[in-house]
Amino acid sequence: xxxxxxxxxxxxxxxxxxxxxxxxxxxxxxxxxxxxxxxxxxxxxxxxxxxxxxxxxxxxxxxxxxxxxxxxxxxxxxxxxxxxxxxxxxxxxxxxxxxxxxxxxxxxxxxxxxxxxxxxxxxxxxxxxxxxxxxxxxxxxxxxxxxxxxxxxxxxxxxxx
Amino acid sequence: xxxxxxxxxxxxxxxxxxxxxxxxxxxxxxxxxxxxxxxxxxxxxxxxxxxxxxxxxxxxxxxxxxxxxxxxxxxxxxxxxxxxxxxxxxxxxxxxxxxxxxxxxxxxxxxxxxxxxxxxxxxxxxxxxxxxxxxxxxxxxxxxxxxxxxxxxxxxxxxxxxxxxxxxxxxxxxxxxxxxxxxxxxxxxxxxxxxxxxxxxxxxxxxxxxxxxxxxxxxxxxxxxxxxxxxxxxxxxxxxxxxxxxxxxxxxxxxxxxxxxxxxxxxxxxxxxxxxxxxxxxxxxxxxxxxxxxxxxxxxxxxxxxxxxxxxxxxxxxxxxxxxxxxxxxxxxxxxxxxxxxxxxxxxxxxxxxxxxxxxxxxxxxxxxxxxxxxxxxxxxxxxxxxxxxxxxxxxxxxxxxxxxxxxxxxxxxxxxxxxxxxxxxxxxxxxxxxxxxxxxxxxxxxxxxxxxxxxxxxxxxxxxxxxxxxxxxxxxxxxxxxxxxxxxxxxxxxxxxxxxxxxxxxxxxxxxxxxxxxxxxxxxxxxxxxxxxxxxxxxxxxxxxxxxxxxxxxxxxxxxxxxxxxxxxxxxxxxxxxxxxxxxxx
Numbered sequence: 001x002x003x004x005x006x007x008x009x010x011x012x013x014x015x016x017x018x019x020x021x022x023x024x025x026x027x028x029x030x031x032x033x034x035x036x037x038x039x040x041x042x043x044x045x046x047x048x049x050x051x052x053x054x055x056x057x058x059x060x061x062x063x064x065x066x067x068x069x070x071x072x073x074x075x076x077x078x079x080x081x082x083x084x085x086x087x088x089x090x091x092x093x094x095x096x097x098x099x100x101x102x103x104x105x106x107x108x109x110x111x112x113x114x115x116x117x118x119x120x121x122x123x124x125x126x127x128x129x130x131x132x133x134x135x136x137x138x139x140x141x142x143x144x145x146x147x148x149x150x151x152x153x154x155x156x157x158x159x160x161x
Numbered sequence: 162x163x164x165x166x167x168x169x170x171x172x173x174x175x176x177x178x179x180x181x182x183x184x185x186x187x188x189x190x191x192x193x194x195x196x197x198x199x200x201x202x203x204x205x206x207x208x209x210x211x212x213x214x215x216x217x218x219x220x221x222x223x224x225x226x227x228x229x230x231x232x233x234x235x236x237x238x239x240x241x242x243x244x245x246x247x248x249x250x251x252x253x254x255x256x257x258x259x260x261x262x263x264x265x266x267x268x269x270x271x272x273x274x275x276x277x278x279x280x281x282x283x284x285x286x287x288x289x290x291x292x293x294x295x296x297x298x299x300x301x302x303x304x305x306x307x308x309x310x311x312x313x314x315x316x317x318x319x320x321x322x323x324x325x326x327x328x329x330x331x332x333x334x335x336x337x338x339x340x341x342x343x344x345x346x347x348x349x350x351x352x353x354x355x356x357x358x359x360x361x362x363x364x365x366x367x368x369x370x371x372x373x374x375x376x377x378x379x380x381x382x383x384x385x386x387x388x389x390x391x392x393x394x395x396x397x398x399x400x401x402x403x404x405x406x407x408x409x410x411x412x413x414x415x416x417x418x419x420x421x422x423x424x425x426x427x428x429x430x431x432x433x434x435x436x437x438x439x440x441x442x443x444x445x446x447x448x449x450x451x452x453x454x455x456x457x458x459x460x461x462x463x464x465x466x467x468x469x470x471x472x473x474x475x476x477x478x479x480x481x482x483x484x485x486x487x488x489x490x491x492x493x494x495x496x497x498x499x500x501x502x503x504x505x506x507x508x509x510x511x512x513x514x515x516x517x518x519x520x521x522x523x524x525x526x527x528x529x530x531x532x533x534x535x536x537x538x539x540x541x542x543x544x545x546x547x548x549x550x551x552x553x554x555x556x557x558x559x560x561x562x563x564x565x566x567x568x569x570x571x572x573x574x575x576x577x578x579x580x581x582x583x584x585x586x587x588x589x590x591x592x593x594x595x596x597x598x599x600x601x602x603x604x605x606x607x608x609x610x611x612x613x614x615x616x617x618x619x620x621x622x623x624x625x626x627x628x629x630x631x632x633x634x635x636x637x638x639x640x641x642x643x644x645x646x647x648x649x650x651x652x653x654x655x656x657x658x659x660x661x662x663x664x665x666x667x668x669x670x671x672x673x674x675x676x677x678x679x680x681x682x683x684x685x686x687x688x689x690x691x692x693x694x695x696x697x698x699x700x701x702x703x704x705x706x707x708x709x710x711x712x713x714x715x716x717x718x719x720x721x722x723x724x725x726x727x728x729x730x731x732x733x734x735x736x737x738x739x740x741x742x743x744x745x746x747x748x
Contacts (some may be wrong), residue, residue: 015302015327022303074301075327102347109301109328110318110345 010071012044019074023112032117044069047083048117056125063087065120066096067113077107079150080116088130091123095140097149098123099133104150221401222408222418225385227375230396234378237263245270250354251283253374257340261382282343282352287317299324300346312361314344316351325361329353333366337373389421390414406430415591427674428595436598440537457481458488533601540597547590553633554583561640569645578657582632585660589625589667596621599674610678621670628659 012020020043027037036049046067052058064083070076080103082096091099102111102119133139143152225233240263241252252266258281259265269277278285291297296305301324311319320328324345332339342353358370379385379396388395388410397408399418407424409415415424417433425433454463457473459481464473473491475481482491557580566573596618603611635656639649673680724733724747733740738747 015323018304019302026303072327072331075331106347108345108347109324110320111347115347 012069012073013071016069016071016073017043020069023114026112027114032114032121034121035117038064046113048113050117050121050124052087053121053125057127057130058087058124061087065117067116074109074111077103077150078113078116079103079148080120081149087124088132089124089127090129090131090133093133093136093139093143095143097139097143097152104152221399221405223398223400224388224411225379225396225398226411227394230375230378234261234375237261241266247283248354248356250356251352254281254283254341254352254354257374257377257381261378281341282315282350284315284351287313287315288349288351289317291317291319301328312357314349314351314353314357316344316346316349318344318346318349318351320345322361325357326363329358329362330366333362333369333373337377339370340373340377386418386421388412388414389416424591425595425598426592427671428599432598432602433595436540436601439533455485455488458483458490536597536601540594543590543594543597547587547594550583550586550590550629554580554587557583561636565640568642569639569649571645578653578660579632579636582628582656582660585664586625586629586632589621589628589663592667592671593618593621593625596670596674607681610681613678613681614674617670617673621667624663624666628656628663631656631659 024037024043031037034051034053036051038047038049040047046065046069048065048067050063050065052061052063063086066081066083068079070078080098082092082098084094084096086092086094086096093099098120100119100123102108102116139152143149237256238249238252241247241256242249244267245252245255247255255266255270255277256263259269277283295308297308297311297319298305299311299321300318301320304321306321310321312322312325313319328345329339329342332342339358342358343349344351344353355370355374359367362370379387384400385396385398387393388397390410390412393410393412393414395410395412397410397418399406399408401418405426406418406420407415407426408418409424416422417424417430420430420433422430422433422437428436454465456462457464457475457479460475460479462475462479464475473483473485475483483489484491484493562573562576562580565571565576565579569576596614600611600614600618603614605611631652635652639646639652723735733747739745740747
């Protein structure tokens, strides 16, 4: 892994490495529908292609998720963002940050990248309106100079979408 | 600021004392007037006060040490565990959710046990059936482990000990949320209690968890709070009513239960918060700038004029020279405008009313600032005196008492009257301090109340000064003496007497202020109705003032037609010609 990609972050612990290798293996055998892992040699940052589910507002659209793992994964949640352009969604900011509780407060080490992907796809699929969050401009402005969404104190708007 | 006037007011008000009924007889307000004889039975008095204090303290609050807190918590957990027949860990979780109210737990549980179990993750049986194989896969690291190395909450979801430890440690590190920990499986929600935690994590993490549990018992309970004094580890359990919120911790810090500010009787919580806000508020600075500065007419920077003549020169780079009064260029000034120290333009313009608006605003701000400063200074200086008295009390306890005990050959227990006096001084300074916040918010237009208030405050101040003087200065001679002296007994009598009297006075002051000086309101009605009851009250053997004053019989007849006997003061019906009581002829 290159130092530039993991800018300032600590390398994965042994536990994290083992777990990620297992997750990757499982992914190759049984990938979640609609997702494709882009193969790199970097275990600490995964780039995943998302295909909008057929019959939803995002069908035939493709987006890219970037998943960065902290040193103490899975005790700590990974950082998950869309690489801009991010899908137009009431819970996804234009800088790619996602307002989804399991990525922050409700993370549990029993979750996996695969389960995160399924949650995100379900979030996209249940959307009835293609629009940005109301506070998009203010939030994105506050996030300049590369703040992680994990430093945001999220206020989870609703659990319908 | 108005101290001269206050003195006059004070004298005026004094005359109403007798009718006022503000001072009870044993208060010995007269004592402040007569210097020498201390005829207060201080021994008995002090006993009484202590008893009252003790009972008040017992009624209102209980100070809890860490061991007390633990014991109470244990008892509550035991009680719930016994009544509901569930584990102690489960009881603890339920109590945590119901803010440590045993009765609420009982109520909810017996109303709908299943609902409570479901909501808080207290499962009766596992939700998953594990295979019978000897190896199980941990739900976090996905490694296979022998059954014996796998642990589960009541739900049965299998995780290895290392992952459990990481999971719990992370949660403890995140804060008191660890007290309501659930199974790591996202769909599960089974509670993870202290029994599991004790088993799975290090001693240090267990200590942290216990700490959070203890803190929660105080912080999540409406009837308990930590003492806010820095470094103090005691908690207070408030069991009183909302009449009196003052509590005093074992660490000697006194605070208000309701707002956790320093104890502030006789002032109420909202006044205190207003006052504290005011002391720190930016608005006071703004008022100050407004009152004491003017903007430079050219560059508009505010300029404070602290002294000197009216010829102002703004600081570089502006350097504009102008007249402070009219804010015109100095170059326009000279003999023509009435000389350098009086600006005629200003005087003339003021007469025409040109400057009125801004000037008046500035004038008002200045007045209000002066008023505030007056009260603030006195508030702050009493605060300082209190700090000093606290330090002196400490010094007294740690150094002087032993020394004095040696010199006077008296056991320290016999010298307690000295520390009692100092404690009283500390308390009085506190009350006096807050009377200044009280005075600041007492409406200007309530003249009678203000006068009465200032009189009471003045008396309180001088009474306290006497006590302070006695405890500080008069004690010195005994501290520097070579051996026991006869005068020490007199000193004892005087200081203890002063302490009791001052205590009484301040207690009455506090209740008078807390009543909003309602005696002043009732005073008007009192004097109005006095003629009505005059007869009977005198007859009951009051002060006999009326009798000696009364010249003719007409004066002895009140509006109801009753007449008062000149000999025995009995109030007789208007029809009788001889006194019903002593049979003297009516005159």
